[in-house]
Amino acid sequence: MIRKENRMQEFTDLELKLKSVKYRKMLLKYIKQAKAGHTGGSLSCTDILNVLYNDVLNVSPENFSDKNRDRYIQSKGHSVEALYAVLADRGFYPESDLETMCQYQSKYVGHPTRKVNGIEFNTGALGHGLPISAGIALAGKKDKAAYKVFTLVGDGELAEGSNYEAAMMAAHYKLDNLVAILDHNALQITGPNREVCSPYPIDEKWKAFGWHVISIDGNSISELRETLNNIPAEVGKPTFIIANTVKGKGVSYMENEKKWHHGVPSDDEYERAIQELSTEEEELTKQLVTD
Template sequence: MKQYTDLELQLKSVKYRKALLKYIKLAKAGHTGGDLSCTDILNVLYNDVLNVSPDNISDPNRNRYIQSKGHSVEALYVVLADQGFYPESDLETLCQYKSKYVGHPTRKIPGIEFNTGALGHGLPISAGIALAAKRDKAPYNVFTMLGDGELAEGSNWEAAMMAAHYKLDNLVAILDHNTLQITGHNYEVCDPNPIDEKFAAFGWEVVSIDGNSISELRKTLHNIPAKTGKPTFVIANTTKGKGVSFMEHVKKWHHGVPSDEEYKAAIEELTLAEDALSNQLIES
């Protein structure tokens, strides 16, 4: 796996954000806000933590990643393309007739472990895989990413109890905690708080970080398990719509396609960020 600096990964995140907006615009569909909020998490997982590639995706001892918040699949598609699982140009067919690149993860796409999108399924699946690894004495870890609105699904809490009972310290759940869902703030729809205390009470080791900080993500996700004998729950505090100022903290971008004018403004803003980071790399 290539070794990147924090600055190089920050630049990758900006490029990923530009690409996912491009394909959402072409498809006229996508979960823009959640894609933008979780981009840094996916970036760090695939470029620094998982060590999963087209060359080793069939290795039974590979690390596993399952995206429970499957509606934010555009970000995952862009990252997998960058890893070489398929040409990025494939994404020009996103959500088009007969395309396999649909609006939720599917195993028809190289690099995707499980079909997801029905919320509340990713954590139970991941806990089952982690338990299998323990019983097989296999060395791999299992990572999953949940949406915070997804915590209203009871299956998460059944899985949380089971994972702690079996001491699955090879399991890492990352919460994309951007605090917004399609109809409003989580506390208005179905308040999940206090999330940290609830998962701690279920027997997990809980870590809270800035989920849009490359350095914090790297430090945390390399420190697994956070405590031996316990599954790790990472509350990644993120910004919905991260990177595009007029999309940040705005619920309408949960599922929204930018107009031509909005798309132009978003790309211009991201290009400025890209240029600034590129200049920092040249100077460093």
């Protein structure tokens, strides 16, 4: 089980659902202001990051220099806006810092960089995050450390061969302190994964490499909590989680539309998105009060 002593507080599923809505509103705000961003993928992985940082990871602003902290590496670095929103909420920096996102000399650029508090490694060149994570996990095993390593991988990113070198190495060294989470929204910038460069069957491939494979609803707070809080899933094997998500999750006209991989909403589109999310926020808040 993951150690949780550095979590700020315990949250219910409903409270975490409410956080996801707030994160989606936040990331849209800063993508709109910056006039740049990877909207669809950030929206699809929001629930994953929410659960990791608010329910699973032993990491906080206070223990970020502690060698025993858990590590999170965002291999699909282009969806950094979701990560920025979550880190700001967790107190790694004031949310107001994001007002400078993608502006001249701002450290809040379009991919993760270690200049930003709370980010472990520079990522963005696809296929790098899993090899880095496997190396950190191996070091943890050699040091007999208690930390775990989580990495978020994009499904289009599976076309990168470096992932499979890391997969073989991680299984060979029995890195059961390593978790790869696949944001499987089934779309990449030029179209459906199956048509661009098919990674399927994903589950059978990763099982063949020697990983324990789990398939879940990656936009379900309860399923994410249940799965991510029970690592290792199998002693002696790294875990590969196929998190089935919806690209553009939470905004009706963005969902499952490849144009929103790298799209910035117009004024009217932005207002519509915020209205939809605000309606969901109001409904969840009412449920929270009733419960």
